[in-house]
Amino acid sequence: MQPLKIGIIGDFDTTNPTHVATNAALQHAAQALSTPIDIEWLSTPPYENAEKLRSLEAYHGLWGAPGSPYRSRDGAINAIRFAREHDIPFLGT
Template sequence: MQPLSIGIIGDFDAANPTHAATNAALQHAAHALSTPIDIAWLSTPPYESEEQIHALKAYHGLWGAPGSPYESRDGAINAIRYAREHDIPFLGT
């Protein structure tokens, strides 16, 4: 079975308990569903650029990370907009 690829739009901070909890929640859900999962934290500054934004099509779903602020508010908004406009499932927390 091919892993489910989930991109988390946000700037990972190991000291932020909500970021660790996000990873744990996704792993827990994948285990409960017997589904392999690949989780990638997607730093927000690259998504300020139209050239980088199209890389998001590689993900089965996107999650807006809890625990802002984001390094790039515009990058986060662009990534969320891309998900919405290209029918990529998106969860915002």
């Protein structure tokens, strides 16, 4: 079984408890469902560029990181909009 590929839109910070908890929650859910998962944090500045947005099609689902000040608010909004407009499942917290 191929892993479920989940992208987290946000700028990972090891000192942010919500970021650490997000990884743990996804791992816990995957384990409970016996589903392999591949989690990738997606830094927001690259998504200011419309061409970079196409790379989001590689994910089975996207999650808007909780507890962020995003390094690029525009990049985060562009990525969220792309998910919505291209029917990529999205969870915003």
